[in-house]
Amino acid sequence: MRENPVEVAAGAAVLLVAGAFLVYALDVAGFRGPREGPRLVASFRSVEGVSLGTDVRLAGVSIGSVTDLALDPETFRVRTEMTVAPGLAIPTDSSAVVASEGLLGGSFVEIVPGASLDALPDGGEILDTQGAVSLLNLLIQYVGGGAILRVLDKIDGSYADLDLASGEEARVGALVVVMGECRYPADNPAGDAYALVSIRTAADDTAVFEGWLVASAPALNAMDHPRYDVWALRCRP
Numbered sequence: 323m324r325e326n327p328v329e330v331a332a333g334a335a336v337l338l339v340a341g342a343f344l345v346y347a348l349d350v351a352g353f354r355g356p357r358e359g360p361r362l363v364a365s366f367r368s369v370e371g372v373s374l375g376t377d378v379r380l381a382g383v384s385i386g387s388v389t390d391l392a393l394d395p396e397t398f399r400v401r402t403e404m405t406v407a408p409g410l411a412i413p414t415d416s417s418a419v420v421a422s423e424g425l426l427g428g429s430f431v432e433i434v435p436g437a438s439l440d441a442l443p444d445g446g447e448i449l450d451t452q453g454a455v456s457l458l459n460l461l462i463q464y465v466g467g468g469a470i471l472r473v474l475d476k477i478d479g480s481y482a483d484l485d486l487a488s489g490e491e492a493r494v495g496a497l498v499v500v501m502g503e504c505r506y507p508a509d510n511p512a513g514d515a516y517a518l519v520s521i522r523t524a525a526d527d528t529a530v531f532e533g534w535l536v537a538s539a540p541a542l543n544a545m546d547h548p549r550y551d552v553w554a555l556r557c558r559p
Contacts, residue, residue, distance in 0.1 A: 358405075358408060359386060359405050359406050359407050359408040359410075360405070360406060360408070360410075360442075360443070360444040360445075360446075361389070361403055361404065361405050361406075361444060361445055362403070362404045362405075362406060362412065362442055362445075362446055362447070362448060363401060363402065363403055363404075363445065363446070363447045363448070364402050364404070364418040364431075364447065364448040364451050365394070365397070365399045365400065365401055365402070365447075365451060366399060366400050366402055366418075366420055366451050366452075366453040366454070367399055367400075367451075367453035368400070368420070368453035368454045369391060369400045369402060369420055369453065369454060370420070370429070370453075370454040371420070371422065371428065371429030371454055372388060372391070372402070372420055372429050372430075372431065372454070373388070373391070374387075374388055374389065374390070374391065375387050375388065376388040376429065376430055376431060377430040377431070378404045378405075378406060378430070378431045378433065379430050379431070379432050379433070380410075380412075380432070380433045380434075380435065381546065382546055385406050385407045385410060385433070386404055386405045386406035386407055387404065387405060388402060388403070388404050388431060389403050389404065389405045390402070390403035391403075400453075402418075402431070404431060406433075411441035412433060412435065412441060412442045412446075412448075413435050413436040413437065413438040413439070413440065413441060413442070414436065414438045414440045414441065414442050414446070415436030415437065415438040415450070416433055416434060416435045416436040416438075416442070416448055416450070417433070417434045417436070417448065417450035417451065417452070417541060418431055418432070418433050418434075418448045418450070418451045418452075419431070419432045419433075419434060419451070419452040419539070419541050419542055420432075420452065420453050420454040420542075421542055422454075429454060432541075433448070434541050452539045452541060452542055467487055467488060467504075467557075467558045467559060468485070468486050468487035468488050468490065468501055468503075468504060468557070468558040469486060469501060469504035469515060469517040469519075469554055469555070469556065469557050469558060470483055470484070470485050470486075470554075470555040470556050470557075470558065471483070471484045471486065471499060471501070471517065471519065471535070471552060471553070471554055471555065472484075472552070472553055472554075472555055473494045473495070473497070473499065473550060473551070473552050474550065474551040474552075475495060475549060475550060476548075476549055476550065476551060477549055482494050483555065484499060484501075485558070486499070486501035487501065487558065488501055488502065488503050488504070489501065489502075493524055494550075495549075495550065496523055496524055496525065496549070496550075497521055497522070497523065497524060497530065497547075497550055497552075498521070498522050498523070498524050498527075499519060499520075499521050499552065500519060500520045500521070500522075501517070501519055502517075502518035502519055502520065503517075503518050504516065504517045504518070504554070504557035504558065505557070506556075506557040512556065514536070514537055514538045515536070515537035515538075515554045515555065515556045515557045516534050516535075516536055516537075516554070517534065517535045517537075517554035517557070518533070518534055518535075519531070519532070519533075519535060519552070519554075520532040521545060521552060530545065530547055531545040531546075531547070531552070535552065535553055535554040536554065537553070537554040537555060537556060540553040540554075
């Protein structure tokens with residue numbers, strides 16, 4: 323039987339497209355092997371939502387990806403290897419946090435740079451880490467009537483504590499803070515606090531932050547603002 327040249331060409335084109343898609347999928351998933359750049363290691367209690375290829379970010383900008391995950395049989399923590407962009411000096415006292423893009427968003431590893439003048443070497447370990455917070459556990463927490471929030475002015479060092487009920491808002495400096503709701507463990511009300519807040523500028527209503535603030539892990543979903551920091555202290559009954 324003679325082969326139809328058109329059918330042969332069509333089949334080859336299909337295989338070529340399928341091969342290109344496979345290479346792209348493996349690249350996105352992080353299976354194409356080592357990427358160029360230094361590798362950093364961090365140990366987390368939980369990496370829920372993190373997999374090979376997950377973004378590694380600094381100040382909200384992607385600087386690398388997760389290239390290996392391994393459970394330590396002695397500590398039961400997850401040894402996480404990350405490859406970051408070449409030429410990027412990460413201070414030795416930096417921290418690493420498993421964060422998420424809002425309540426329903428995907429997870430990523432956020433590196434919070436420290437103040438040390440020394441940089442982590444290739445293969446260096448970030449010792450200060452914060453694992454993932456389970457969204458399921460968050461959803462089954464008891465809902466309180468509001469929260470106590472602290473607003474820090476990073477320029478002059480002053481701070482203000484806001485006692486806000488759910489739906490209430492308050493202005494602090496150049497910000498307007500709106501309280502959504504606050505959740506806490508039903509069996510231990512003082513154990514932790516998960517506050518849903520939205521923050522905007524007072525001058526032009528530009529959104530600055532919207533999401534969950536976790537009292538026990540302020541860096542988990544921190545607000546990125548050049549002057550102000552906001553974090554949850556506790557829920558109101």
